[in-house]
Amino acid sequence: MSDEQIIQDIISGNKDAYRELVEKYQRMVFRTAIGFLHSREDAEDITQDIFIKVYESLKSFKGKSEFSTWLYRITINTSINFANRNKKNWLLQSIENLFDKSNNEKNPLELLETSERDHMVREAIDSLPDAQRTAFVLSKYEELPQKKIALIIGKSEGAVEQLLNRAKMNLQKKLNPAVGKTSN
């Protein structure tokens, strides 16, 4: 069943068909949100909010673009707004990382180093201008081709390539001195 068929089904009153749509796209929305928010709990909350928002505005979806493109746009806007509103305390995030299950095999010193490095990388990503950050997240977290990114953010493929190059340069400029300090 195509997305358009499912949407028509939902609009005509079959609310349960929406579950299919949520299950199909929840990972995509969650991964994009985590790229902006860097926190599992926040990404889950935002994913839930996005799907409720999408359900309520499903009638306004005209089908001019693909459903996934529309969903990506909503995810990006909601995530950026959320990230700007709730800048998470670094200390809180570091504690979360220390208790992360994937870090269990590391010793406390390694954990602290990784946590500090992660914080620097996250801060560098978050400090990118919105357009660069969006292109970067879609490219790295979602591994989308430049053509699709261009469609989502409404720019040309050349502009997307430029945004990605600038994002890469900015990240290196911000991280090179800091990483040099921590690795010594």
Added chain:
Amino acid sequence: MKTEKYIEDLIQREKATEPNPYLSARVMAQIAKENFGKEDQPVITKTPVWQTVIAATSIVAFAFLGVLAGNSYSKNVSYEIAININDRQIESLDYYNFEDYE
């Protein structure tokens, strides 16, 4: 380069994070809850302005009439006439006090 490796490392770890398997159930439950709430809400109709104006005018008019009536009553009091009520005229209680009553 080290920087690129660190960035890539963080991205790979964040990408590997899985959402709650019950996320879709949570979404559907939330949607059902919100819809139920909407259906359950009483329909609140807005009162037209003319009705509000009429109600307010009536209250003011009644208050004014009340004051007017009150004033007119106090002016017509005749102090020469005093009401004299003699309870004994209503029922003669002395009747029951007669010694040879029984």
